Amino acid sequence: MQKILVANRGEIALRIMRTIRKMGIKSVAVYSEADRHSPHVLFADEAVYLGAAPSSQSYLNGDKVIAYCKELGVDGIHPGYGFLSENAEFAKKVEEAGINFIGPGPEAMKIMGSKLAAKESVKKYNVPMVPGIDKAIDDVNLAIQVADKIGYPVLIKASAGGGGKGMRVVEKADDMQEQMERAISEAKSSFGDGSVFIEKYVSSPRHIEIQILADKFGNTVHLFERECSIQRRHQKVVEESPSAIVTPEMRKRMGEAAVMVAKSCNYTSTGTVEFLVDDKLNFYFLEMNTRLQVEHPVTEMITGLDLVEQQIRIARGEKLSFTQDDLSIKGHAIELRVYAEDPLNNFLPSIGTLTTYVKPAGEGIRVDDGYEEGMTIPIYYDPMIAKLVTHGKDRREAVQKMIGAIKNYKIEGLTTTMPFGIFVFEHEAFLSGRFDTHFVKNYYTPEKIKEKQKDNAEIAAIVAIKYWQERKKMLSPVEHKSTSWKRRLAH
Amino acid sequence: MPENNKTYMVKANEFVFSFGQEEIDKADMVKKNEEEFNLIRNNRSVNAKLLNADITGKLLTVEVDGENYDLVIKDELDQMLDKMGFSTVSSKHIKEIKAPMPGLVLEVAVKEGQEVKEGDKILILEAMKMENSITIHTGATIKRIAVSSGQAVDKGQVLVELE
Numbered sequence: 001m002q003k004i005l006v007a008n009r010g011e012i013a014l015r016i017m018r019t020i021r022k023m024g025i026k027s028v029a030v031y032s033e034a035d036r037h038s039p040h041v042l043f044a045d046e047a048v049y050l051g052a053a054p055s056s057q058s059y060l061n062g063d064k065v066i067a068y069c070k071e072l073g074v075d076g077i078h079p080g081y082g083f084l085s086e087n088a089e090f091a092k093k094v095e096e097a098g099i100n101f102i103g104p105g106p107e108a109m110k111i112m113g114s115k116l117a118a119k120e121s122v123k124k125y126n127v128p129m130v131p132g133i134d135k136a137i138d139d140v141n142l143a144i145q146v147a148d149k150i151g152y153p154v155l156i157k158a159s160a161g162g163g164g165k166g167m168r169v170v171e172k173a174d175d176m177q178e179q180m181e182r183a184i185s186e187a188k189s190s191f192g193d194g195s196v197f198i199e200k201y202v203s204s205p206r207h208i209e210i211q212i213l214a215d216k217f218g219n220t221v222h223l224f225e226r227e228c229s230i231q232r233r234h235q236k237v238v239e240e241s242p243s244a245i246v247t248p249e250m251r252k253r254m255g256e257a258a259v260m261v262a263k264s265c266n267y268t269s270t271g272t273v274e275f276l277v278d279d280k281l282n283f284y285f286l287e288m289n290t291r292l293q294v295e296h297p298v299t300e301m302i303t304g305l306d307l308v309e310q311q312i313r314i315a316r317g318e319k320l321s322f323t324q325d326d327l328s329i330k331g332h333a334i335e336l337r338v339y340a341e342d343p344l345n346n347f348l349p350s351i352g353t354l355t356t357y358v359k360p361a362g363e364g365i366r367v368d369d370g371y372e373e374g375m376t377i378p379i380y381y382d383p384m385i386a387k388l389v390t391h392g393k394d395r396r397e398a399v400q401k402m403i404g405a406i407k408n409y410k411i412e413g414l415t416t417t418m419p420f421g422i423f424v425f426e427h428e429a430f431l432s433g434r435f436d437t438h439f440v441k442n443y444y445t446p447e448k449i450k451e452k453q454k455d456n457a458e459i460a461a462i463v464a465i466k467y468w469q470e471r472k473k474m475l476s477p478v479e480h481k482s483t484s485w486k487r488r489l490a491h
Numbered sequence: 492m493p494e495n496n497k498t499y500m501v502k503a504n505e506f507v508f509s510f511g512q513e514e515i516d517k518a519d520m521v522k523k524n525e526e527e528f529n530l531i532r533n534n535r536s537v538n539a540k541l542l543n544a545d546i547t548g549k550l551l552t553v554e555v556d557g558e559n560y561d562l563v564i565k566d567e568l569d570q571m572l573d574k575m576g577f578s579t580v581s582s583k584h585i586k587e588i589k590a591p592m593p594g595l596v597l598e599v600a601v602k603e604g605q606e607v608k609e610g611d612k613i614l615i616l617e618a619m620k621m622e623n624s625i626t627i628h629t630g631a632t633i634k635r636i637a638v639s640s641g642q643a644v645d646k647g648q649v650l651v652e653l654e
Contacts, residue, residue, distance in 0.1 A: 350592075459532055463539045464553055
């Protein structure tokens with residue numbers, strides 16, 4: 001492979017290009033009208049314009065991407081995550097155009113891309129699954145019947161979904177209609193496929209996933225778990241590896257199940273098998289993500305592997321250079337997704353300009369980002385600014401490093417999820433490892449962050465008054481009449 | 492007026508505090524250097540850094556625990572001036588609904604002249620690929636719809652006017 005086009009934007013495009021350059025390969029960036037100034041465009045060897053800012057007119061235009069590849073002599077496409085990354089049609093067209101798609105084959109992608117087809121594929125391998133309906137529904141009455149049978153609350157999920165989009169919890173029959181409409185509409189606009197299905201909503205669930213790596217010679221290994229239970233709006237904010245609750249024995253069983261899921265669809269490249277874990281540590285297969293995951297850096301930090309490099313090597317037909325027995329967990333890694341969101345206002349997007357932007361640095365601190373000071377976060381895409389990752393010899397050290405790194409990460413001009421991060425990393429439930437995906441619902445209120453900010457604001461206020469009074473004293477001795485009088489009397 | 496009866500009002504970001512001179516005098520603060528201070532308050536040892544101060548010394552920026560606080564100090568004279576020039580008019584009537592975030596208007600669910608009640612859906616705003624129902628928290632009549640579906644709106648932009 002001589003030249004790779006990265007069909008993505010932001011931090012992930014930049015992160016992929018860094019590995020491409022390290023491997024001595026040329027990189028091609030794509031960009032929309034909103035991203036001309038983005039670091040990924042400035043970093044690349046070549047860059048091509050895709051279209052207007054909305055992703056439907058730019059980053060989702062697969063035909064245009066392929067046409068550019070032919071024009072520029074590109075022999076590999078890396079899709080990153082989101083956008084075209086799990087579009088089997090696109091992957092097929094890429095292959096047909098004689099270009100290497102850096103990811104799984106279109107068949108595996110198609111099976112795992114549909115949560116319903118995935119359940120079907122995995123069935124014969126005895127991998128445990130959550131109760132629910134295994135076909136698409138759009139009939140509200142049927143949905144209510146199914147929900148009555150498996151019991152509320154239920155989860156409406158987009159068959160083509162991912163990242164929590166098109167997913168809705170329904171607590172009671174009355175809400176079914178509105179929630180189904182929203183879920184179907186979101187699924188259509190986000191994935192171009194409106195089919196949804198219903199699953200039992202497991203109470204007190206943890207979300208733990210296994211990273212797998214498979215070459216084109218039938219060798220499949222797992223790179224251990226990632227604990228992704230700290231979420232808001234069903235989307236991950238904090239991830240770590242290893243999980244505080246997974247035992248070596250459970251890790252082995254989950255890893256084997258994940259490898260089985262991958263083998264069931266002849267999977268190649270990197271992939272992630274997601275499991276729900278209940279309060280009794282039973283695990284259930286949820287879905288497989290057929291892409292490089294947002295949170296892949298935590299796995300990289302505990303294994304020492306560059307997953308993008310592995311993807312490229314696998315795509316160009318190399319065998320894995322290690323076996324399962326060669327792999328081990330080194331230390332502990334934690335990731336915080338720094339989103340342009342206001343944790344004091346329901347995590348609503350807080351879009352604006354990065355008037356101050358200074359990253360933390362140091363041993364065991366990694367920042368994957370796609371912005372620079374002065375840039376504006378566009379409203380058209382995911383509001384993630386950066387991923388802040390720390391690595392320590394154990395969990396406690398990784399957490400401490402993270403708290404320090406957050407305090408040294410200076411972002412002004414908009415609010416971010418960082419104060420929420422501090423809240424999590426100082427919370428007893430997180431530190432003890434006893435938490436589930438309801439962490440936010442169970443423990444988090446904006447008032448707790450507010451209280452702390454108020455304490456700190458009060459300290460700032462006292463410092464300010466003291467400073468001002470001291471300065472006033474120095475600048476205007478005239479005000480201190482009493483001393484002058486004393487002095488006069490002493491004479 | 493004796494110094495120790497003075498009160499100061501300080502605005503720190505969105506917070507407002509009021510201190511008497513005595514409390515300020517009692518606060519246990521030491522200076523590490525020209526910009527760095529340490530304050531022990533409620534047994535907490537906190538470091539603060541002065542990032543900025545204007546010529547009057549009343550507008551400052553102080554960093555505490557990694558966060559910056561913009562401060563405005565008001566002594567008694569400032570507070571008196573504020574009182575004279577400031578009057579508050581408060582109205583419980585909501586006159587308009589503004590966009591809580593920037594986004595794209597997907598669907599407007601009401602018509603001009605329509606009567607709405609608390610909890611009714613006014614429109615759907617899409618931001619970051621999430622659809623958000625904007626509902627009303629009071630009964631009202633829709634006077635004017637200021638946006639149309641497909642339109643991009645900024646945070647704080649008026650979506651509908653009410654009466």
